[in-house]
Amino acid sequence: MKIIKQISDMQRVIKIEKQQGKKIGFVPTMGFLHEGHQTLLQEARKNNDIVVLSIFVNPLQFGPNEDLDAYPRDFERDEEIAKLRGVDFLFYPSVEEMYKENRTTIIKVEQRVDVLCGKHRPGHFDGVATVVMKLFQIVSPDAAYFGMKDAQQVAVIEGLITDYHLPIELVKVGTVREEDGLAKSSRNVYLTEEERTKAPSLYKSLTLGKSLLEDGEKVHTVKQKMEEDILLQTGYKAEYVEIYAYPTLQELEKVKEAESVIIAIAVKFSKARLIDNIVFSYNKGE
Ligand code: AMP
Numbered sequence: 001m002k003i004i005k006q007i008s009d010m011q012r013v014i015k016i017e018k019q020q021g022k023k024i025g026f027v028p029t030m031g032f033l034h035e036g037h038q039t040l041l042q043e044a045r046k047n048n049d050i051v052v053l054s055i056f057v058n059p060l061q062f063g064p065n066e067d068l069d070a071y072p073r074d075f076e077r078d079e080e081i082a083k084l085r086g087v088d089f090l091f092y093p094s095v096e097e098m099y100k101e102n103r104t105t106i107i108k109v110e111q112r113v114d115v116l117c118g119k120h121r122p123g124h125f126d127g128v129a130t131v132v133m134k135l136f137q138i139v140s141p142d143a144a145y146f147g148m149k150d151a152q153q154v155a156v157i158e159g160l161i162t163d164y165h166l167p168i169e170l171v172k173v174g175t176v177r178e179e180d181g182l183a184k185s186s187r188n189v190y191l192t193e194e195e196r197t198k199a200p201s202l203y204k205s206l207t208l209g210k211s212l213l214e215d216g217e218k219v220h221t222v223k224q225k226m227e228e229d230i231l232l233q234t235g236y237k238a239e240y241v242e243i244y245a246y247p248t249l250q251e252l253e254k255v256k257e258a259e260s261v262i263i264a265i266a267v268k269f270s271k272a273r274l275i276d277n278i279v280f281s282y283n284k285g286e
Contacts, residue, residue: 003092014089112247209243239266
């Protein structure tokens with residue numbers, strides 16, 4: 001495995017691989033790798049000749065009061081995991097390298113961001129789309145792997161790929177969970193011991209919401225019941241509990257056709273803000 005820190009070096013090695021007809025699979029991350037990231041890497045390894053992993057904590061996607069400085073980092077451990085998972089190139093640029101010159105443009109996401117995390121983290125998805133676009137230009141992948149743990153991010157990237165005609169296959173990977181249902185996340189290390197015992201209730205609440213919806217309960221009632229459940233189980237008021245059509249993230253009532261539905265939830269614990277969701281097919285029965 002080769003560690004690459006310069007954009008120009010990354011572009012040079014990829015060009016050589018591509019000239020040899022190699023298929024490039026790309027897994028962008030912010031590091032502090034867990035089994036969720038590793039599943040993405042495994043999928044990429046199965047279906048590509050070359051696997052590129054990027055580790056970059058992107059300042060552009062953090063708000064002023066968010067956890068940019070406190071975001072967990074452990075490059076040496078990540079390097080070992082990457083080797084074990086068969087990564088060929090580990091792209092590990094500095095902030096200065098990625099945002100070298102005065103930026104003259106930014107990608108502004110115009111749809112799918114007025115709800116869920118987009119609503120609560122203004123500018124977050126502009127930062128995500130901008131860095132992902134930059135990384136796509138640097139790595140030129142044939143396929144890029146994203147986790148459904150961040151389902152809104154997947155919806156945004158799907159839009160980006162379509163809007164800019166990027167010849168990249170978006171591979172969506174299901175959420176990897178702990179045995180008790182808690183979605184794996186780099187931020188889980190910031191849960192206190194007591195919060196850790198309560199955190200699986202996010203997923204339990206999502207499955208409760210799903211069964212209520214499938215039993216024909218109204219969206220409004222389902223949300224209310226989930227909110228009550230979260231407060232009772234965790235002692236925290238959910239930042240949001242939302243139900244939308246997926247991936248358009250439009251209100252279910254406005255959607256005519258049967259399609260996928262997302263139930264999503266965010267809860268701010270004392271230090272960690274956790275998000276989770278489930279996406280499933282939904283037939284309105286009309
Ligand atoms: P992050 O390092 O948090 O930016 O995540 C990098 C990629 O890993 C994103 O595509 C995430 O959606 C994905 N990911 C994070 N956690 C999980 C998980 N528990 N299961 C599957 N994918 C995940």
